[in-house]
Amino acid sequence: MTVPAALAEIVDDFEALGESDRVTLLLEFSRELPELPDTLATAAMEPVPECQSPVFLSVDAADPASVQLYFSAPPEAPTTRGFASILHQGLNGASADEILTVPADFYHDLGLDKAVSPLRLRGMAGMLARIKNQIAAQAGDPNPASTP
């Protein structure tokens, strides 16, 4: 199992930091989540009930060589925004195959286990699982190997 280069770099950045700096970095990510394009209304996106705060995602895998990801999370849910932003920066533009091979538990390598509750961290796994499911569905695969 491999991780796309951009995501691997983010994991390295987190690993290089001490615990409190990791939280600060997560906060920076939460600020960097891009606004949704006008063409995507939040209401039309798929909710991610595994997350403790409302978050919506949309996956465009029309070009399997460059999957486009869109997230929306409210500013009053900064942790969830931070996770969405990590997935956006780490996976947006990667190929469908690359994303499908990202380990479901890669988030443990971010070293946030002590600072962020396990429930919240699992929200990130929930988002990743839904991205994989959407990619598989759009490719017409009824039984994606990556289903959690």
Next chain:
Amino acid sequence: MTVQTDPYPGFAAYAHPERLVSTEWLSANLGTPGLKVVESDEDVLLYDIGHIPSAQKIDWHLHLNDPVTRDYIDGEQFAELMRAKGIRRDDTIVVYGDKSNWWAAYALWVFTLFGHSDVRLLDGGRQAWFAEDRETSFEVPEYPRSDYPVVDRDDSTIRAFAPQVREIIGTEPLIDVRSPQEYSGERTHMPDYPQEGALRGGHIPTAVSIPWARAAAPDGRFRSRAELDEIYGDFAPDQPTVAYCRIGERSSHTWFVLTHLLGFSRVRNYDGSWTEWGNAVRAPIATGDDPGTL
């Protein structure tokens, strides 16, 4: 030296109105000597995206839980935490947070284990403050270290442990404050939260279901005395009563309501809660909507 209490008339009917402050009062009293403001949230980043001026962050699992034992910090660690925050033993502490003050109530309850006498909640918490567009700060304040004394934690009066809960089944009231689906056993978590944490779904036999949220208005503030009397009318204020949830934070909210708003004198929070009971070997459970029997 404790700070004057909030004379807000809406609090007068509560048993201990001095345990609450309104957003208006806090706004007007920020900077008062002897007043310390503490934010305690579920979302660990909320404090950093703006907080009440002068507030300091206390994180429930980084600061209040012992990293090794599944327990709270001890007297020495608590004293060190208070010293580092510049909080003195006789300071007035106002706690606020997200989710209708779940974690703020939990922090207040832990402070009470150490006998800190004047701890209050900001009614409505973070939600109320920001809904009113009140002043926000990004500055992390630093205060001179205090000389907070080492005080032993007292688990005997407001905290319940699993063996004690086992003993009171059938003789003393148990209140399950989780959602109806968690109570019946349909889920082992809150609606919209991931299934996790417990092998079995259900509740402690004889426990009555009164979800914590019934005590909170949509704006995050507490319900009126009359409404609370209605909700908890089946219980006697002088009877020993135990509340529990999944990990102890929602039941801290109910503990606060029963103890400080309704004046119950012998309420304990079973903080091991369902994550402990639902997994414990030989612990009996009941499923469905009825309290059940042992």
